[in-house]
Amino acid sequence: MSLLAQTRISVLDLSPIRAGHPIAQSYADSLALARHVDELGYTRYWLAEHHNIPGVASSATAILIGHIAGGTRRIRVGSGGIMLPNHAPLIVAEQFGTLESLYPGRIDLGLGRAPGTDGLTARALRRDLTGRPEDFPALLMELRGFLAKPESSSPRRVRAIPGEGLEVPIWLLGSSDFSARLAGKLGLPFAFAGQFAPRYMLEALAIYRRAFEPSETLQAPYAMIGTNVIAAETDEEADYLSTSAKQHVLNLIRNDMQPLAPPVDDMDALWSVHEARAVEDFLGASIIGGRETVRKGLDRLIGLTGANEVMINAAIYDQDLRRRSFSIVSELKTEAAQAA
Numbered sequence: 001m002s003l004l005a006q007t008r009i010s011v012l013d014l015s016p017i018r019a020g021h022p023i024a025q026s027y028a029d030s031l032a033l034a035r036h037v038d039e040l041g042y043t044r045y046w047l048a049e050h051h052n053i054p055g056v057a058s059s060a061t062a063i064l065i066g067h068i069a070g071g072t073r074r075i076r077v078g079s080g081g082i083m084l085p086n087h088a089p090l091i092v093a094e095q096f097g098t099l100e101s102l103y104p105g106r107i108d109l110g111l112g113r114a115p116g117t118d119g120l121t122a123r124a125l126r127r128d129l130t131g132r133p134e135d136f137p138a139l140l141m142e143l144r145g146f147l148a149k150p151e152s153s154s155p156r157r158v159r160a161i162p163g164e165g166l167e168v169p170i171w172l173l174g175s176s177d178f179s180a181r182l183a184g185k186l187g188l189p190f191a192f193a194g195q196f197a198p199r200y201m202l203e204a205l206a207i208y209r210r211a212f213e214p215s216e217t218l219q220a221p222y223a224m225i226g227t228n229v230i231a232a233e234t235d236e237e238a239d240y241l242s243t244s245a246k247q248h249v250l251n252l253i254r255n256d257m258q259p260l261a262p263p264v265d266d267m268d269a270l271w272s273v274h275e276a277r278a279v280e281d282f283l284g285a286s287i288i289g290g291r292e293t294v295r296k297g298l299d300r301l302i303g304l305t306g307a308n309e310v311m312i313n314a315a316i317y318d319q320d321l322r323r324r325s326f327s328i329v330s331e332l333k334t335e336a337a338q339a340a
Contacts, residue, residue: 033323062099070103100163108168231324247264
């Protein structure tokens with residue numbers, strides 16, 4: 001049986017701000033995509049926390065999760081992720097406790113330890129820049145305590161209301177070995193950011209699986225891989241559509257972030273040879289092509305990583321074509337299951 005047929009597929013959305021469109025349109029685009037993939041049977045729809053990036057509208061992540069959950073019926077909605085050092089654990093527990101109370105059984109809490117922005121913006125977020133990586137486990141423990149069921153023998157003086165006892169599912173996100181090792185040690189599901197850190201993907205997954213200890217949450221490792229997928233009717237069309245994502249990464253490399261740009265016919269007119277290599281390295285795990293290319297690419301990625309789930313990002317400027325890309329992936333999964 002095709003590996004794609006057996007693997008859950010989900011969506012990562014940064015609520016991209018498109019050149020020539022107001023920010024409000026980004027939220028309408030996200031809701032339209034969420035409703036579309038909800039009907040297609042995707043497993044979950046995650047939104048990412050980033051700050052001070054002109055092309056990303058998902059900075060108030062918990063609010064946007066509520067908007068998406070309220071406009072969909074079945075799909076799980078969550079954070080991919082909340083950057084925990086930017087927030088007081090109590091506030092995160094209350095926010096996600098509220099979301100879980102409003103949309104029971106549909107909320108995920110994915111957590112990262114990066115700032116999701118630059119140092120100056122991190123200061124504006126009141127983040128303690130003297131914090132060390134080893135502080136993250138303590139923040140995580142505090143957050144999990146607020147969400148856990150209360151113990152009658154030792155009642156808490158500070159409680160997350162709502163949040164206490166709801167045990168919102170927690171995922172650890174990462175692009176290196178730190179969160180992989182911690183997720184394994186705690187017996188939590190792990191999501192690797194292959195959409196921008198493909199070089200470390202296999203190493204991080206191996207570390208997670210070696211470190212894994214069964215827990216009340218999981219008896220066996222559960223790994224999700226993030227990747228960019230741009231699917232179209234032909235390889236040529238997909239390559240053309242992918243130039244929006246390539247321009248986005250090029251601007252990131254140049255430290256000149258801009259709204260998501262329309263596709264272009266010739267990237268060579270925009271980048272140097274060195275920049276082209278850097279962009280291709282950044283997008284190294286991306287799957288871009290027509291139906292057969294995407295089918296083979298997803299099967300290859302799942303086989304290489306042993307992923308239980310694949311989370312797809314698609315930075316496509318035209319929103320009809322963006323939704324079509326997710327439709328193509330869904331159709332490929334259905335066809336693979338029928339052929340089994």
